[in-house]
Amino acid sequence: EEYTSALRLVGQSRTLRSSAWGVGLLIALALGAALLIVHWLTRRLTRLAEEMDAFRESDFSQTPGLTCPAGPPGDEIDTLGLTFRDMSRRIVEQIGRLREVDRLRRELVANVSHDLRTPMASIHGYLETLLLKDSALAPGDRRRYLEVALKHSEGLRTMVSELFDLAKLEAREVEVRFEPFSLCELGQDVLQRFELPATDKGVDLHRELSSSLPMVTADIRLIERVLVNLIDNAVRHTSEGGRVSLVCHLDGEAVLVQVTDTGPGIPALELSRIFERFYQARGTGADAEEGAGLGLAIAKRILELHDSVLSVRSVPGEGTSFVFTLRIAEPAQPRELPQASVLTEKAAG
Numbered sequence: 001e002e003y004t005s006a007l008r009l010v011g012q013s014r015t016l017r018s019s020a021w022g023v024g025l026l027i028a029l030a031l032g033a034a035l036l037i038v039h040w041l042t043r044r045l046t047r048l049a050e051e052m053d054a055f056r057e058s059d060f061s062q063t064p065g066l067t068c069p070a071g072p073p074g075d076e077i078d079t080l081g082l083t084f085r086d087m088s089r090r091i092v093e094q095i096g097r098l099r100e101v102d103r104l105r106r107e108l109v110a111n112v113s114h115d116l117r118t119p120m121a122s123i124h125g126y127l128e129t130l131l132l133k134d135s136a137l138a139p140g141d142r143r144r145y146l147e148v149a150l151k152h153s154e155g156l157r158t159m160v161s162e163l164f165d166l167a168k169l170e171a172r173e174v175e176v177r178f179e180p181f182s183l184c185e186l187g188q189d190v191l192q193r194f195e196l197p198a199t200d201k202g203v204d205l206h207r208e209l210s211s212s213l214p215m216v217t218a219d220i221r222l223i224e225r226v227l228v229n230l231i232d233n234a235v236r237h238t239s240e241g242g243r244v245s246l247v248c249h250l251d252g253e254a255v256l257v258q259v260t261d262t263g264p265g266i267p268a269l270e271l272s273r274i275f276e277r278f279y280q281a282r283g284t285g286a287d288a289e290e291g292a293g294l295g296l297a298i299a300k301r302i303l304e305l306h307d308s309v310l311s312v313r314s315v316p317g318e319g320t321s322f323v324f325t326l327r328i329a330e331p332a333q334p335r336e337l338p339q340a341s342v343l344t345e346k347a348a349g
């Protein structure tokens with residue numbers, strides 16, 4: 001009996017031992033699995049942290065590469081990685097834009113100081129000469145010096161106010177007041193202003209403005225500015241016997257406006273640059289002192305605020321043509337009808 005109970009004990013302890021082994025194995029397996037999972041998780045987090053470090057070291061200028069291994073789609077680390085990459089892409093974009101703005105601002109300041117310095121130096125020189133040589137100067141010379149100084153100071157005033165306007169247009173600080181108006185009337189008004197300088201130069205001012213043209217919706221003050229800038233350029237660049245024309249005609253849902261001249265034209269290589277601020281093309285036959293190279297930049301910006309584009313076509317030796325379109329105003333709603341019905345309702349009530 002003792003023998004059998006001893007045998008049972010031995011048997012029990014063997015089962016005990018094997019189950020203990022089993023449990024131990026299970027724990028070891030679970031531990032191993034847990035370690036693997038932790039390692040796998042932390043490996044992805046470590047990679048992500050490395051990506052962040054690399055991004056910071058690149059001075060936020062390069063979007064980090066995709067080094068973090070993919071996990072089950074949509075798990076938290078994946079989402080974190082995606083969010084981080086999306087965020088860094090935006091940061092790179094924003095910083096790029098800020099750097100571009102900063103570069104443009106520096107360029108502008110450099111250009112402005114250069115363009116202001118030249119006429120200022122000239123004014124200074126003439127005034128100084130007048131002061132120093134006052135009694136020795138012939139009255140004719142004195143007058144000429146004063147005239148030159150005055151011309152430069154007028155140029156300076158124009159330039160400063162144009163710069164100010166362009167800056168406001170670019171910062172969208174100009175309120176665009178859309179209203180229906182007749183381009184035909186505006187065109188006539190503007191052309192009238194150029195009659196005297198055109199006659200003086202022997203340039204023919206031609207117009208094709210039909211009074212039956214529908215009204216356009218735009219800011220009349222700003223469009224006037226565009227026309228003045230374009231016609232001013234055309235008249236200035238056209239020599240005696242030439243012609244400047246303003247043509248408006250219907251083009252689908254818009255009115256097409258065209259300012260054409262028979263001036264010297266603009267060389268093809270310069271054509272893409274004339275809309276840049278301060279750019280003045282060479283060999284276009286005008287007195288460079290008369291402008292600051294801002295007129296076309298202003299016109300282009302104004303039309304952009306009207307969702308329109310200023311385009312140019314030019315053939316050297318033949319002439320230049322600037323074109324843009326403006327949306328026509330909605331046909332006015334017949335007002336009488338609703339009023340009449342209100343009246344009849346009232347009358348009926």
Ligand SMILES: Nc1ncnc2c1ncn2[C@@H]1O[C@H](COP(=O)(O)OP(=O)(O)O)[C@@H](O)[C@H]1O
Binds near residue numbers: 265
């Ligand atoms: N109608 C034109 N014919 C020839 N060249 C032109 C004409 N309009 C503009 N340009 C060229 O484009 C340049 C830029 O014009 P703009 O911005 O109005 O500046 P600005 O008139 O002050 O020189 C001019 O300097 C000139 O070289």
Ligand SMILES: [Mg+2]
Binds near residue numbers: 293294
């Ligand atoms: Mg001009």
